[in-house]
């Protein structure tokens with residue numbers, strides 16, 4: 174069997190499901206830019222060394238993708254553009270399987286939380302009809318293997334991209350990101366807390382800051398999303414926070430409780446409320 178691989182974090186659940194993977198085909202002409210392609214391939218190569226499977230080919234052919242999806246560029250994610258993108262990758266995988274004497278293929282695309290699995294499997298079956306190479310239907314996103322894989326990806330720090338792959342999805346993701354940032358900023362303004370910045374590395378809550386934010390604390394933290402919140406014991410108690418990880422509604426907040434002098438020292442180094 175030849176396994177089509179789209180990226181390392183999606184390969185992990187597939188590997189745990191299949192248990193025995195010998196050959197993979199990294200064929201993803203959709204990925205943009207080339208640096209991103211190399212990054213995703215590099216992660217797969219790391220796993221290949223670790224788990225001892227062979228990467229049959231990894232040729233980068235963006236022109237094949239652009240030619241094949243012509244006319245659907247602006248259709249958005251999960252549209253005909255994506256059907257075509259999936260088809261071309263599976264079709265080429267089937268051709269490669271034929272070339273190397275394999276008669277079955279599968280794809281790690283069914284590990285993706287963003288994709289319609291029925292659609293992928295349907296496209297796989299069309300490829301089977303057109304090439305005579307058996308397509309194995311999978312649902313790698315399901316089951317205990319998937320949960321295990323999520324844990325593994327996190328523990329091993331496996332690179333996961335934040336956009337699907339093509340230049341269009343990169344632009345769409347960027348646009349969405351900007352839209353969300355704007356929405357967060359507007360909400361912050363509505364709370365009258367616009368003086369604070371979004372996504373600070375460290376957010377210090379001293380007495381003065383506490384007075385400003387305590388009423389809408391959870392909502393405020395979910396809006397600014399600090400990496401670490403630093404505060405003193407008495408304030409932590411009032412906000413019901415403990416040292417380490419704290420669950421606030423939907424946000425996991427890392428808290429460091431320091432004494433007043435340490436906080437003052439930190440403030441003197443960078444004299445801003447959040448940075």
Ligand code: SF4
Nearest residue numbers: 255258337338339342
């Ligand atoms: S969004 Fe993803 S699946 Fe769709 S065309 Fe782009 S890379 Fe392919």
